Amino acid sequence: MLKKLIIILGPTASGKSDLAIKLAKEFNGEIISADSRQIYKEMDIGTAKVTKKEMDNIPHYLINIINPNQEFTLAQYKKLAVKTIKDIQKRNKLPFLVGGTGLYIQSIVDNLQIPEVVPDKKLRDKLENQTNQKLYNQLKKLDPESLKVININNKRRMIRALEVCLSTKKSFSQQRKKGKPLFNILQIGIKPNKKTLERKINQRADKMIQAGLIEEVKNLIKKYGHKPYSMSGIGYKEIISYLEKKISLDKAKELIKIHTRQYARRQMSWFRRDKKIKWIKTYLEAKKIIRDFIN
RNA sequence: GGGCGGUUCGCAUAGCGGCAAUUGCUCGAGACUGUAAAUCUCGCGUCCUUCGGACUUCGCAGGUUCGAGUCCUGCACCGCCCA
Numbered sequence: 001m002l003k004k005l006i007i008i009l010g011p012t013a014s015g016k017s018d019l020a021i022k023l024a025k026e027f028n029g030e031i032i033s034a035d036s037r038q039i040y041k042e043m044d045i046g047t048a049k050v051t052k053k054e055m056d057n058i059p060h061y062l063i064n065i066i067n068p069n070q071e072f073t074l075a076q077y078k079k080l081a082v083k084t085i086k087d088i089q090k091r092n093k094l095p096f097l098v099g100g101t102g103l104y105i106q107s108i109v110d111n112l113q114i115p116e117v118v119p120d121k122k123l124r125d126k127l128e129n130q131t132n133q134k135l136y137n138q139l140k141k142l143d144p145e146s147l148k149v150i151n152i153n154n155k156r157r158m159i160r161a162l163e164v165c166l167s168t169k170k171s172f173s174q175q176r177k178k179g180k181p182l183f184n185i186l187q188i189g190i191k192p193n194k195k196t197l198e199r200k201i202n203q204r205a206d207k208m209i210q211a212g213l214i215e216e217v218k219n220l221i222k223k224y225g226h227k228p229y230s231m232s233g234i235g236y237k238e239i240i241s242y243l244e245k246k247i248s249l250d251k252a253k254e255l256i257k258i259h260t261r262q263y264a265r266r267q268m269s270w271f272r273r274d275k276k277i278k279w280i281k282t283y284l285e286a287k288k289i290i291r292d293f294i295n
Numbered sequence: 296g297g298g299c300g301g302u303u304c305g306c307a308u309a310g311c312g313g314c315a316a317u318u319g320c321u322c323g324a325g326a327c328u329g330u331a332a333a334u335c336u337c338g339c340g341u342c343c344u345u346c347g348g349a350c351u352u353c354g355c356a357g358g359u360u361c362g363a364g365u366c367c368u369g370c371a372c373c374g375c376c377c378a
Contacts, residue, residue, distance in 0.1 A: 036332070149326070236332090
């Protein structure tokens with residue numbers, strides 16, 4: 001008998017965190033974050049982390065787990081998340097996986113079998129210097145199937161596919177498999193209407209600036225420089241451009257809003273694929289679905 | 296009042312006689328298994344089921360031409376300079 005897991009997902013700024021906290025209070029739950037940016041310590045304002053106070057004594061996991069100059073991967077996330085969820089279940093609490101990183105969520109929902117090939121920096125650098133056409137030709141030989149899913153212009157993903165092929169001597173596409181379900185899962189999605197979401201996104205961006213996003217970015221640059229991958233997130237890259245005097249503050253704000261909107265769109269296009277998601281509008285709807293699910 | 300320069304798909308931009316018209320952004324749709332807030336693809340005048348075809352477009356009104364976004368004339372609006 002699989003143990004139960006509730007997933008709360010939705011586009012950025014849709015109110016997932018608030019909803020999840022309320023639900024966790026209601027159902028004796030604890031929260032595991034599924035957010036690829038909130039894993040970083042010291043990146044609080046720009047990633048819209050909930051504050052200690054907002055957490056309202058509900059334990060939150062997988063937030064603030066690594067430094068901004070460290071690397072983090074899907075495979076690590078999956079291991080940590082599964083372990084954390086099981087741990088919560090062992091203590092007879094209801095785990096709530098909450099976030100907007102579609103791939104992270106899918107790794108749990110579909111129990112993705114991630115090829116155990118650790119990123120090989122040297123190989124990646126070497127491949128990085130080759131032309132896309134060359135990488136494409138090589139992939140065509142080693143794993144033609146993968147080209148159905150990877151475009152010739154997508155160097156990053158061609159490199160990963162080659163990395164897996166070369167290291168395992170097997171094709172990458174053969175190894176992208178789903179495992180047996182790990183949990184009995186209920187997926188709840190928040191789908192705000194477009195106008196509302198756009199308004200919330202804009203308001204949140206302005207609030208971030210007021211709350212000291214610029215200071216946060218300055219401090220991060222001082223400690224880690226502006227090169228780490230963590231600084232490529234929305235809200236950070238734009239403020240960096242502003243601090244480097246490439247754009248005005250108004251322009252930076254505008255770009256943050258645009259990029260966030262585009263991100264929300266990409267998230268929705270990811271979520272739309274999963275027909276198991278139950279889309280809701282209100283807390284009460286969510287509460288009812290969960291009640292039915294756990295009884 | 297005079298002299299230039301401009302007016303092209305939401306915004307910006309190309310176009311100097313064969314064009315439904317370039318490019319970037321926005322916007323819309325989509326892909327996604329160890330970087331995923333990343334990376335990448337497609338679409339974007341209207342209509343037709345398609346390779347494709349039909350129709351309407353480049354400030355407005357005329358003109359030249361087989362053919363005009365492109366040349367000519369007039370008008371309107373915007374920008375800069377001289378008064």
